[in-house]
Amino acid sequence: MSDQKTQDAQKRRAFEAEALPHMDALLRTGLRLTKNQSDAEDLVQEAFTKAYRFWDKFEPGSNCRAWLFKIMTNIFINNYRSKSRSPLTANLDEIDDNYLYGQLAGADSSDNPEKDFFAKILDDDVKRAIDNLPDDFRLVAVLSFLEGFSYQEIADIADLQLGTVKSRLHRGRKLLQTELYDYAVKNGYIKSKAEQQL
Amino acid sequence: MKSDNGITCEEARRLLYDIIDREASDVDARAVQDHLVRCRECFSIFRLEESIQDFICERLRNSGPPCKAEQLKNRIKTELDRIDKEEAA
Numbered sequence: 001m002s003d004q005k006t007q008d009a010q011k012r013r014a015f016e017a018e019a020l021p022h023m024d025a026l027l028r029t030g031l032r033l034t035k036n037q038s039d040a041e042d043l044v045q046e047a048f049t050k051a052y053r054f055w056d057k058f059e060p061g062s063n064c065r066a067w068l069f070k071i072m073t074n075i076f077i078n079n080y081r082s083k084s085r086s087p088l089t090a091n092l093d094e095i096d097d098n099y100l101y102g103q104l105a106g107a108d109s110s111d112n113p114e115k116d117f118f119a120k121i122l123d124d125d126v127k128r129a130i131d132n133l134p135d136d137f138r139l140v141a142v143l144s145f146l147e148g149f150s151y152q153e154i155a156d157i158a159d160l161q162l163g164t165v166k167s168r169l170h171r172g173r174k175l176l177q178t179e180l181y182d183y184a185v186k187n188g189y190i191k192s193k194a195e196q197q198l
Numbered sequence: 199m200k201s202d203n204g205i206t207c208e209e210a211r212r213l214l215y216d217i218i219d220r221e222a223s224d225v226d227a228r229a230v231q232d233h234l235v236r237c238r239e240c241f242s243i244f245r246l247e248e249s250i251q252d253f254i255c256e257r258l259r260n261s262g263p264p265c266k267a268e269q270l271k272n273r274i275k276t277e278l279d280r281i282d283k284e285e286a287a
Contacts, residue, residue, distance in 0.1 A: 027264040048274045126257035
């Protein structure tokens with residue numbers, strides 16, 4: 001085998017050993033980002049193809065998972081993120097901090113809305129609420145909640161300032177809490193605060 | 199509520215998500231813990247926010263292995279084969 005062929009085979013082996021095992025995580029996050037299976041598969045495939053082409057830029061021993069997420073996030077932002085900005089973020093400042101606490105706490109002792117809330121909201125309900133977040137908030141929320149990346153890692157992956165990561169996460173949480181609460185009330189899982197006080 | 203040498207409710211709540219996300223410094227984390235021992239309302243808020251966070255993470259991660267992962271892996275490997283050939287040419 002020529003030197004070039006040996007090198008190519010080594011590259012392929014290294015990539016399959018170090019990068020490919022992260023595919024499930026990328027697909028899981030890709031699904032939440034694109035919100036559909038076929039786009040998620042395309043996004044992940046594109047990310048791995050790009051990563052393979054640039055494999056010589058990857059520093060051995062550094063965080064391969066974060067590197068792959070950075071590549072995928074970049075493709076998502078450039079090719080998949082919806083072009084129009086969501087207008088709903090304007091009203092966010094009117095939502096109180098700790099929104100769910102405000103709604104669930106201090107209920108009559110015969111009701112336990114907190115317990116009902118946690119018992120009745122299902123996996124798919126949470127996923128739907130995440131999917132409804134505007135793209136920018138969804139991205140940081142998924143990287144944090146689903147993948148457990150630190151603020152600094154998310155800043156590096158999404159090419160954002162640390163303060164932007166924190167504020168988007170904070171706003172994403174507010175939206176998630178209001179959405180899940182409204183959903184729980186609408187489906188009769190819990191009584192609204194007004195109903196509790198009747 | 200401001201306790202002796204301690205942080206205020208406002209300061210504690212500003213650190214809430216740093217604590218939940220395990221991003222707070224040791225000094226801040228200790229100051230918040232001290233405050234929570236003394237302040238019932240902040241304690242309740244932190245407890246609920248932590249439960250919500252755990253709940254959301256758990257529900258999100260609960261989906262098991264993503265579907266069609268094996269097919270996608272094969273698709274990617276085919277693509278890698280193509281790049282290998284392209285680069286060898």
